[in-house]
Amino acid sequence: MSDRTAKFSVLCSLFNWMQRSKSSAKKRSKFRKFLDHFCKSGEFFSAIRLILPSLDRERGSYGLKESVLATCLIDAVGMSRESEDALRLINWRKGGAKTGANAGHFSLVAAELLQRRQGMTSGGLTIKELNDLLDRLAFSENRAEKTTVLSDLIKKTNAQEMKWIVMVILKDLKLGISEKSIFHEFHPDAEDLFNVTCDLKLVCEKLKDRSTRHKRQVCACFQS
Incomplete structure (x- = not known):
C-alpha cells in the first residue's frame, strides 16, 4: 500500500492506540506492524514525517502557534x-x-x-x-x-x-514513545544516520531494508 492509497485514518488509529497503551514494547510492536502492513511499497517517509513532525526538515515552519x-x-x-x-x-x-x-x-x-x-x-x-x-x-x-x-x-x-x-x-503528538524507539523499530541504524545527517527523508530512503545493516562509517560518510 502506498501513501497515495493509505488513508490517514489508519495512522490516526495507530496514534489513538499508542496514546492509550501504557506499554512501550507494545507501542513499538504496533508501530512495526504499521510499517510492515501499510508501507509495503517502501514509501516510509510520508508516514514517518507525520509521526516525527519535529524532525521533518523538508517542510518549513507553519508559522502557527x-x-x-x-x-x-x-x-x-x-x-x-x-x-x-x-x-x-x-x-x-x-x-x-x-x-x-x-x-x-x-x-x-x-x-x-x-x-x-x-x-x-x-x-x-x-x-x-x-x-x-x-x-x-x-x-x-x-x-x-x-x-x-x-x-x-x-x-x-x-x-x-x-x-x-x-x-x-504543533509538532507534538504526545504518543508516549521516544524518537529513539521509533528509529530503532524502523531500522537499527536509523538513529545513527539521523544524528549524522539530520535528514529524516534520507534516513527513510537509505534504510528501507531493515535486514541490511549500515556500518557506522557508512553513516558517517553522509556527514560530508
Missing part, C-alpha cells in the same frame, strides 16, 4: 470569534466551567469545537493528500491563505483526524 492557529481554525469553520466555542479555543489554557474538561490541551479543545461542526465521519483523506495540504500550509504566506488550507483539511476529515493534524502542525 496555538494563538494564531486558534483564530485560523475559528475562521476556517466560519465561526464568530466572539462565540462561546471560539472563546473557549482562544482561551484554551484557562480552566473553569466554561472551558470544559479539556482545558490546557489545545488539540482536544479544538477537536471538541470541530466535532460539533464536522461529525465523526471520515472524509477518506490519504496520507499523500495530507502531506500535500501540509506543504501548502507551510508555504502559505499569510493568515488568509493558511485559513483556506485549514478549511480544506476540515472538509476532508472528521474531528478526530483534525485533532491529530493539529498536533502534527
